[in-house]
Amino acid sequence: MHARHFDVTVYNLRYGMPLAAFFLLFFITPLLLLVFVSLHNDTAVSVFGLGQYAKVFGEGLALRILGDTLWLGVQVTLLCLLLGYALAWAYVRSSPTGQKVLMMIIVMPLLTSVVVRTFAWVVILGRQGIINELLLGWAWIEKPLRLLYSREGLIWALANVQLPLMTLPLITTLQRLESNLEDASAALGANAWRTFRRVTLPLSLPGVIAGSLLTFSATITAFITQSLVGGGQMLFMPMYIYQQASALQNWPYAAAISLVFLVAVIACVTLFSYLGRLSKGYTTT
Amino acid sequence: MDISRRRIMQSALALGALQLFPQLSMAQARNLVFATFTGSWEEAHKAVLVPAALEHMKDANIILDPMISVDQISKVMAAREHPPIDVMLHDPGPALTAIEQGLVEPYPVADSNFYQQLMPEAQDPMGPSIFYQIVGLTYNPETIDSPPTSWMDLWKPEYKGRVGITNMNSTLGTGFMVELAKLHGGSDSNIDPAFELLKTLKPNLAAVAANPGQLASLFQQGQVDISPGNFNAIQILKARGVPVEWIAPKEGAIAFKTSIHIVKNSPNRDLAFALIEASMSPQVQAQLMEAPYLVVPTNTQVKMAGEVASSLAKDQAEMKSRFLLQDWKVINQHRAAWIERFNKEIQV
C-alpha cells in the first residue's frame, strides 16, 4: 500500500477552532483578568501593586485556611481509599448481575446533585438524625452527639459524596489485573495477606493514584458540603473565596486567594501525576 | 397536512405546559425582586405582604430573594447599572451605607397614602421604616430548666455545646456584640471587651449561624438550645411544634428599626412603589402584628395588640423608652474590620 498524502482518519485542526476561540475569549481571558485584578492594592481596583499577595503570605490566615483545606482533602482521600478499594475489590469478584447492580449504585451519585447528597447527611448527622437516634435507642450514649458541624462528620460526609470518584478508577485497574498473578503467588506459598500486599496492591497503584487525584481535587473544592455539614466555625478555601468576593466585595483579595488556591491545586495534581507515572513504571518492570 | 397538524400539537402542548406550570409564564411577566430577610421575615412577607402587594399590580410577579442586609449592599454595589434587586430591606447600619453610597432612590412621599401615618422616627424620605426588630434571648424551655435572665447566662457552664450565635454579618450578631461590649466597659466604637468574652464563650458554642434564618433552623433541628434571637422568630417555630420561648434580658432588649428602599436604576420603580405602599398600609401591618408573625408595626393607625402588646410594649411610646438603641453611624465605621476579626477568631 503506497503512502497517502493525508490520513483520512485525522481531521483538520481547524475543526477545533470554534472551541479554541471560545476558550480563548471565555476561559483564558477571564483567568488573565483574575491575575490582573489580584495585582491591585485596593478594592476599587485602581492602585497597582502586590499588596494582596503580601496580605496572603504575611497575614497567614489565608495560608492557614489553605493548609486546613488541603489536610481535609488528605483525610477524606485516605478514608475514601479504604472504602473504595474494598468496594472495587468486591466488584471484581462479583457475578455479572452483581456487577451491573453495583455499577448503578456507584455511578448514580455522580449524576445526582451534590446539594441533594449533602442534604442527606444533614439528616443523618443531626441531633435528631439517624445515628443519634440509633445510639440513643441502644443506650450507647445518654445525650446526642455533636456530629453535624464537626470535623469527623464532615470527613464522613465528604468521603461518601466522593466515593464514586475513587471507586471507578480502582475498578478499571483491578479488572485489568490478571488473576493468574494472584494464583501464582498462592501456588508459590504466599498466604492471602502477603499476596495482597506484594502483588495486588502494588499492581493496582496506578488506579489508586488516579482515584486519589480525583477524590482529592473534588474534596477541596466541595464548598456546598463543607458549608452545610461543616458549619460557620470551619472555614475552608472555597467559602473563604466566596465570602471575600461576594459578601465583602473585595475582588482583588478574592482574586489573589483563588489564584493561590489554583496554584496549590495544580501543584497537587502535578505531584499526583508524577506519582502516577512512577507507579506505572513500577508495575511494568 | 402533516406539518400543520404537528405544529398545532406542539403549540397545544406548550400551552398545556404553561397552564400546568403557571410560573413558566413568569418569563414574560415583569419580575419585581424583593430582597427580604431570611427566616421568619421571608415567611411573613411571602404569606402576607406579597399577596397584598400583588393585588395592586397587573401582570407582575414578586420574587423573594432572601438575604441579609450587608449581602444586599454588596450585590447592588457590584452591579449598580443593572441592579439584581429592586427593593431592599435594611437594618439601620446598612441603611446608612446604602444612602451614603447612592444606592437608593428617594421615596415619592407626595404620592403615598400611608407615609404620613408612620411614627415620626419611621419617616425617612430615602426609605421609610416598616417594622422594628427586638432582640433578646431565645431558648428551648424543654431542655433549659430555668429560663435565662441575663445576656451573660449564655456563658453558664451547663450550656456547654448548646449555645448558638450568628456571625457579625447580620445585625443580630453585631447588635449582640456591641451590647455585650457596652455592658463591660466598651462602647459603640470599641467592642474589644466583647471579643475577649467571645473567647470564653467558644466552649459553649454549638454552632455559628450564617444568618438569623439558619439560627432558627438550628432550633428546629435541636442543634442549639439557647441563643440571642429576634422576637418575631419564635411564633413561627412554635407553630411548627418547636419548643421555644423568648425573654428580654434584664439588661434590656435591643431594638432596631428596619427600612425599605427602592433601588436606584431599578426598571420596576412603579412596582416597587406598590410593594412599599402595601408594606406601610395599616391592613398589612396589623396582619403582620398578629400571630404567628409578631412583627412590630410602625404605622400609628395600628393599635398594638396581642402578643406584641403583652410581651413588648403597649404602644409605640412605651417601646421607645423600654428598649436599647445603638448608634449605627459610629458602628458602621468599624463594622467591616469587626466582621473580619470575628470570622478569624470564631474558628475552631
Place this chain on the structure above:
Amino acid sequence: MSIGRRNDLSDIALKGSLYLIAWAAVVLLLAPTLIVLIVSFTDSYSLRFPPQGFSNRWYVALFKAFTLHFAAWNSFLVALITTLLCVVMGTAASLAIARSSSKAARCLDALFMSPLILPGLAFGLSALIFFSEVGIPVSMTTLVIGHTVVCVPYVIRTTSSALLQLPPALLESAASLGASRAHALRRITLPLIAPGIAAGAFIAFMSSFDNTAVSLFLRDARTDMLPIRMWQDLESKLDVTIAALSSVLVMVTLVMMVLMEKLTGISRRIRG
C-alpha cells in the same frame, strides 16, 4: 483453570474484612438516598429520622413551591442550551484532536480538558469579574457561557474515546471507494460515534444542571439556578420541601440513567 487456594485463616480474614468494608461502602452509598426518600414523607416540620408520622404534604408543598419551579426551569433551560453548544463545539474539537499526534493538537487537548482540573470556583469568580468589567450584566447568556466552558470536557472525553475505538479501516476503505471526507464524516464517523456523543451530552447536561461552582457567581434572583436555590434555602431555613424535591430529582436521575445505560452503555463511558 484456577489452582486450589489455601482457605486458611489469613485468607478468610483478608477476604472477610474486605467484604465487610465493601458492604459498609455500599450502605454508605445507598443509605443517604434512601433516608432522604423516607424523610420526605414525614408529616412534621423536623428532619427527625425515622419520621414519627407519614404524609405526602411536602410533595403537595413542592407542587406549590413556585420559586423552586422557577429555578428548576432556569437550570433546565441553561443545561439544554449548554449541552447543545457543548455537543456542537465539542464534537468538532474532538474530531480535530482525537487521533492527531501533532503538538498543537496535544496543547488544545490539554487546554480543553483543563476546566476539569481547575477549581470551578476560581473560574466562576474570574467569569464574574470578566463580565462585570466588560459591562455585560448577569443573564442566562452569561450562565450558558460559563457552564459551557466547564461541561464541554465531558463531551470531548467520551467523543474522543469513541473516535479512538473507531477502526481506521472503515474510513480507509470508504476513501478508497471514492467517498469524500465530508461524506465519510456524515455517513460513517458520526453515526458510529453517536453513542459516545450522546453519553457525553448526557453527562454534560447533568453536570450543567447540578453545577454549583459557576452558578454561584453568575446567578442572581432573576436567573436563579436550582442547586444554588436549594443550598440557600437549606442554609437559611429547614425546609422539608427540599427533601421532597431531592426525592423527585433522584427518581428522575435514576430513570434517565437506566435509559442511557440501555441506549449508550453509559456506565462504561463514564469510567473513561
